Amino acid sequence: MKKILIFLGIIFIAGSTYAKIDLVSLPERDKVQLTIYNSADLTLVRESRTLTMKKGENKLQFSWANTLIDPTSLELFPLKETDKISVTDLFFPPRITGLGVWNIVSQISGKVPCEINYFTSGISWQAYYLATLSQDEKTMKLEGYVKVTNRSGEDYENAQVRLIVGKINLLDRIADLARRYPPYGRPFEPKPLPPSEKRGEVFAAKAMMMEAVDRAVIKEIEKEGLSEYFLYTIEGTETIPDGWTKRLLSFSQDNIPVINFYKYDESRFGKNVVRFISFKNAKSHLLGKEPLPDGLIKVFKIIDKNERLSYIGQDNTKYIPIDQVVELNLGPVQDVKIEPKLMEVKTLNYQFNAPGRNISGWDEEQTYTVKVSNYRPIPAKIEITRKFPHQYWTIENKGDYGVFEKLEKDTVRYTMELAPNTTKQFSYKVTLRWGDRQE
Amino acid sequence: MLRLNKGGIVKKILIFTAIAGIFLSASISIARTKLVALPERADVVIRLDNPNYTLVEEERILTLQKGTNQVDFSWTGVSIDPDSIRVKIISHPEEVKVISVSYPPEENSLVWQIYSPQPYEEKIRISYLLKNIDRLITYKAIANKDETNAILQSFLILRNFSGEDFSMAKILLDYGETFEKSVSHEETKQMLLFTKQNIQIEKKLTFDARKLPWDPEKVTGNVGIPVTYEIKNEKKSGLGDFALWGGKARVFQDDGKGSTIFLGEDNASFTPPGEKCSLYIGDSRDIVVTQRKIKEIKINIRKNADNQIILYDTDEIIKAEIENFKDAPVMLTLIQNIPGEWDMEETSHQYEKEDANTLKFNVNLKPKAKETVTFHYHRRNVR
Numbered sequence: 141m142k143k144i145l146i147f148l149g150i151i152f153i154a155g156s157t158y159a160k161i162d163l164v165s166l167p168e169r170d171k172v173q174l175t176i177y178n179s180a181d182l183t184l185v186r187e188s189r190t191l192t193m194k195k196g197e198n199k200l201q202f203s204w205a206n207t208l209i210d211p212t213s214l215e216l217f218p219l220k221e222t223d224k225i226s227v228t229d230l231f232f233p234p235r236i237t238g239l240g241v242w243n244i245v246s247q248i249s250g251k252v253p254c255e256i257n258y259f260t261s262g263i264s265w266q267a268y269y270l271a272t273l274s275q276d277e278k279t280m281k282l283e284g285y286v287k288v289t290n291r292s293g294e295d296y297e298n299a300q301v302r303l304i305v306g307k308i309n310l311l312d313r314i315a316d317l318a319r320r321y322p323p324y325g326r327p328f329e330p331k332p333l334p335p336s337e338k339r340g341e342v343f344a345a346k347a348m349m350m351e352a353v354d355r356a357v358i359k360e361i362e363k364e365g366l367s368e369y370f371l372y373t374i375e376g377t378e379t380i381p382d383g384w385t386k387r388l389l390s391f392s393q394d395n396i397p398v399i400n401f402y403k404y405d406e407s408r409f410g411k412n413v414v415r416f417i418s419f420k421n422a423k424s425h426l427l428g429k430e431p432l433p434d435g436l437i438k439v440f441k442i443i444d445k446n447e448r449l450s451y452i453g454q455d456n457t458k459y460i461p462i463d464q465v466v467e468l469n470l471g472p473v474q475d476v477k478i479e480p481k482l483m484e485v486k487t488l489n490y491q492f493n494a495p496g497r498n499i500s501g502w503d504e505e506q507t508y509t510v511k512v513s514n515y516r517p518i519p520a521k522i523e524i525t526r527k528f529p530h531q532y533w534t535i536e537n538k539g540d541y542g543v544f545e546k547l548e549k550d551t552v553r554y555t556m557e558l559a560p561n562t563t564k565q566f567s568y569k570v571t572l573r574w575g576d577r578q579e
Numbered sequence: 580m581l582r583l584n585k586g587g588i589v590k591k592i593l594i595f596t597a598i599a600g601i602f603l604s605a606s607i608s609i610a611r612t613k614l615v616a617l618p619e620r621a622d623v624v625i626r627l628d629n630p631n632y633t634l635v636e637e638e639r640i641l642t643l644q645k646g647t648n649q650v651d652f653s654w655t656g657v658s659i660d661p662d663s664i665r666v667k668i669i670s671h672p673e674e675v676k677v678i679s680v681s682y683p684p685e686e687n688s689l690v691w692q693i694y695s696p697q698p699y700e701e702k703i704r705i706s707y708l709l710k711n712i713d714r715l716i717t718y719k720a721i722a723n724k725d726e727t728n729a730i731l732q733s734f735l736i737l738r739n740f741s742g743e744d745f746s747m748a749k750i751l752l753d754y755g756e757t758f759e760k761s762v763s764h765e766e767t768k769q770m771l772l773f774t775k776q777n778i779q780i781e782k783k784l785t786f787d788a789r790k791l792p793w794d795p796e797k798v799t800g801n802v803g804i805p806v807t808y809e810i811k812n813e814k815k816s817g818l819g820d821f822a823l824w825g826g827k828a829r830v831f832q833d834d835g836k837g838s839t840i841f842l843g844e845d846n847a848s849f850t851p852p853g854e855k856c857s858l859y860i861g862d863s864r865d866i867v868v869t870q871r872k873i874k875e876i877k878i879n880i881r882k883n884a885d886n887q888i889i890l891y892d893t894d895e896i897i898k899a900e901i902e903n904f905k906d907a908p909v910m911l912t913l914i915q916n917i918p919g920e921w922d923m924e925e926t927s928h929q930y931e932k933e934d935a936n937t938l939k940f941n942v943n944l945k946p947k948a949k950e951t952v953t954f955h956y957h958r959r960n961v962r
Contacts, residue, residue: 175840184841212717213829227771229758234765259841307803307862308843311827324767326740327713365905367726367832367842368806368863408797431865431904434801459801461865461904463947493886500886531875548871579880 145203167191170253173300174380175371176265176288178433179307182314183263183292191254193225193246202256205238207293210314211323213259216242224248237321261314262292263380265303267390267435269457271468272449273398273417275442277518280398280419284390284432286361286372290380298377305433305459306369361390363430370431396425400518401467404478405525412472415453418521421460432460439470476520476558477513482506483567491576501576509567510541514558524554532573539566591742592659594639594705595651621702623745625762627714627737628753630824636706638669643695647678653688657742658710666691669702712741714752716772716826718847720858722808724835726782731810733772733823740765754821775817781809783857786868787914788899793870803862804911810858812850822851830860866911866944870899878957893958900951903944913940917956924955 167189175184191200202214211232218225224247232240246252265288272281286303290296317323360375372390380386401416403409417439422428439452453470460466484507491501514520522542531549542556558564621638641650652664661682668675678692695701715736722729737750739762751757755772762768784804795802808830813819828847831839843860850856874896881890903909915930915938930938944950 173838175838177841182841184839186838215719229760229768229770231762231766231768234763302840304840307801307864308841309845309859309861311844311846322738322740322765322767324715324736324738327711327738366724366834366840367722368861368865369840369842371834371840456799458799459864461867462906463904464867464902546873549873549875576886578877 145201169297171300172296172298173302174263174296175302175304176263177304177306177308178265178267180310180314181261181264182308182310183260184257185260185296186255186257188219188253188255190251193244193249193252195246195249198244198246200242200244201239202242203239204294207238208260208262208315208318209294210259210261210317211240212317213257213314214240215257216244217255219253219255221248221252225252232323240323259314259317260292260294261318263288263290263296265289267305267433269432269435269437271417271437271439273439273441273452275444277400277441278397279394280396280417281392281394282396282427283392285387286374286390286433287385287387288378288380289385290382293382295379295381297379299380300376301374301378301380303372303374304369305372305431306367308369358389361388370433372430391429393426396427399521400516401521401523402473402476402478403523403525404480405523407525407527409472413476413478415470415473415476417468417470418465420463420465422463428462431462432457432466434459437468439468475515476522477515478510478522478524480508480510480524480526483509489577499575501578502574503577504572504574505569506572507567507569509565510554511563511565512556512558513563515561517560519560520558522554522556522558525551526553526568527551528570528572530572530578532578534571536569536571537566538568540564541566541568591656592652592654594653620746623748625712625737625745625748625750627735627751630713632708633710633712633714633741634706635709635712636704638702638704641693641699641701641703643675643693643699643701645695645698648693648695650691650693651688652691652705653686655687657687659687660708660710661687661689663706663708664689665706667704667706668693669704671695671699671701675699675701709741709743712737712739712743714738716752716824717769718826718828720778720780720808720810720828720830721839722780722830722832722842724833726780726808726832729778729780729808729810729830731775731778731816733826735770735772737762737768737770739763739767752824778810778816778818783807783809783912784863784866784909785912785914786866786899786901788870789914789916791868793868795867795869801862801864802868803864804866804868805859806861806863808858808860809855810850811855812852819852822849823847823856825849828858830858863905863909865904866909867902867904868899868911868913869902870897872896873898874955889962891961893961894955895958896953896955898951898953900949901942901944902949903947906946908946909944911942911944913942913952914938915940915954917958919961920959922957922959924957926952926954928952930954 169187169189171188173186177183200216214230216227226245228243228245230240230242265286268285268287270283274280288301362373362375364371374388378386396419399418401418403414403416419425421432434457436454437457438454440449441452443450455468455470457466457468486505487502488505489503490499492498493500510524512522528550535552537544541554543554545553547553556564619639621640624636626634626636666677675693675695678694681690683690715738717734717736719732720729735752742764744764745762747759747761749757749759752772758770760768784806786804792798792802812823825846825848827844829844830842832842834840845858845860847856847858872895874894876894877891878894879892880888883889899913901911916936917938918936928940928942930940933939940952942950942952
């Protein structure tokens with residue numbers, strides 16, 4: 141449904157204020173480009189229309205009732221004859237919602253290609269992924285999709301669609317600006333916003349338009365970095381009627397090497413072992429052509445030669461820059477177990493304020509054994525994080541503890557590889573100094 | 580009181596003149612009954628140089644009789660600050676005098692007694708502060724692809740909800756163009772104040788350790804590094820002649836293919852000449868900072884007779900790992916805070932002291948490189 145209407149007229153009334161205009165033409169869109177953001181409900185619309193100008197004063201009426209256009213973003217400029225056409229002002233007439241009028245002074249008469257730009261809310265896009273692990277869980281196939289949904293109230297036919305990956309700063313929600321009347325508010329008195337319009341019309345007739353799209357060739361999505369953002373340009377044009385969603389394949393890559401990875405960190409996950417799959421968004425992992433936008437990833441696994449699937453879990457990924465390591469959190473598991481056990485407690489080196497008075501300091505030795513079991517038929521990487529109550533400690537590690545690292549003043553980490561169906565054990569003795577023993 | 584003139588304009592501010600003497604009753608109040616003339620507005624100026632008050636100046640031609648004339652100025656449905664109303668005699672200031680000003684009870688009006696030695700067509704200028712009419716300033720910048728300079732446009736938005744229609748009024752700020760426009764009651768009008776090409780911009784990325792999470796691993800979602808554009812109000816950029824009013828600024832970037840993308844928006848602050856305006860446009864998620872305190876112990880402990888610690892120093896080390904995932908060099912500013920009294924022991928990078936407790940490290944990151952900033956300090960005389 142077309143809700144954005146444009147009328148061009150000449151003013152016959154010499155009256156100095158706004159007067160109702162006589163309509164001359166209703167120019168169609170020649171071209172339309174949508175730049176859709178995913179971090180905010182915002183789309184930059186740039187449309188080209190050919191306007192027929194008369195010499196002298198012209199008024200161009202732009203109305204957008206029942207759409208979600210931000211009137212404060214409206215902009216009009218000629219693409220040709222720029223020195224002969226001047227847009228003198230844009231005004232929003234009294235007591236009329238969803239209408240703006242441009243005053244244009246033209247030194248020429250005839251057809252002039254113009255561009256009209258504005259922001260709309262209601263069009264969104266979202267990335268999502270389907271990951272399929274190989275049977276040995278050493279590699280993965282990753283398919284990235286983008287899903288574009290139009291709930292803007294306006295149909296966009298044959299639009300060039302561009303998607304922005306990035307986090308922009310916005311002062312006002314575009315949907316609020318779209319609903320605000322008057323467009324820039326009132327002086328000195330903030331007015332409450334009218335409730336959002338109920339919209340939920342179904343356009344069954346548009347199904348034809350959707351079916352008509354040639355799906356024989358999968359469209360390419362061109363990607364490039366701009367400022368701190370990434371711009372995806374979908375090949376050709378798309379028709380996205382109001383209310384519809386389109387899904388497009390962004391990329392598909394097989395044989396991505398992955399690491400099966402298990403974490404134990406009581407401060408983050410309690411007493412659970414949490415499974416992760418890790419890979420790098422890099423050329424070495426057959427990726428790294430573009431950052432991966434944040435989105436839901438569903439992870440499956442091939443379980444037999446007929447490529448039957450089993451569903452493993454899902455995670456919301458963060459935005460992954462090129463060359464960053466991705467860790468997908470697939471939730472707690474039972475088939476890898478990590479059990480730290482406090483085996484011995486000892487206190488020693490007591491200090492007293494003065495003979496016969498209170499205790500002022502002591503040491504506490506805690507000895508833990510940690511049993512790490514991999515019940516899976518594939519190798520696993522293990523990461524164990526231990527946190528102490530404060531920073532006054534020393535540690536002694538014993539046994540098969542892998543790589544030890546002091547992460548923070550009160551945090552240490554052990555990393556190790558575990559072969560299929562094996563169990564390892566190591567122990568550590570931490571000496572905590574309390575009171576005056578910290579001096 | 581509502582009158583429509585030929586052009587369909589709603590006039591709520593009315594002015595009438597009458598010859599006094601006839602109408603002056605013996606009572607203390609002034610009778611204002613018969614109209615002699617309804618002078619038209621000649622020249623109207625809407626002055627918007629004060630962001631909180633709008634001054635309207637209008638010139639009118641009064642047909643004055645010889646003797647004392649009564650000029651009635653009234654307004655209904657509009658809000659005028661009565662104490663702000665001033666009148667200036669223009670044609671014969673030496674001869675024509677305002678004798679008195681009276682405010683009738685419970686009416687939005689006032690009465691001037693104007694003495695004229697002869698019948699004159701007298702031009703006067705009335706000025707007053709009108710409420711519910713104001714302006715907003717907005718900006719639009721289009722940065723080039725390299726983000727080194729930009730085209731800057733500024734718009735004046737007049738919001739007239741005063742109750743009054745203005746016909747061909749001069750609308751002006753303290754800089755930029757003067758617009759001669761008609762503005763109806765409840766109309767909002769956007770006008771281009773200026774366009775400046777080649778405005779120099781400086782792009783900055785800042786990790787402020789006082790505000791942003793230190794460990795991105797513990798955060799759901801990305802920790803974005805705020806990106807700001809700095810624009811200086813200076814001659815070099817075709818500016819620098821006047822202080823720029825604050826307002827919403829929307830920043831775009833040329834995509835190099837004939838189109839633009841929207842980078843973000845921020846409120847520009849009031850910027851006097853020579854000063855910088857900083858616009859926070861969005862976040863970079865290709866720079867990742869992981870900051871950890873790897874040491875924090877008490878040293879030089881002093882105790883009282885009850886063996887309680889009363890004074891101590893600390894020994895602290897902070898390590899910030901910065902990863903640049905971009906294939907371009909980046910300058911990142913790290914803001915760090917050390918409370919109270921302190922001495923720096925050792926740092927991996929040079930820093931500037933912003934104030935007693937704020938340190939600023941400017942770190943140049945090579946493309947795709949990792950850099951670690953470490954600083955070791957003692958806080959002194961902690962109680």
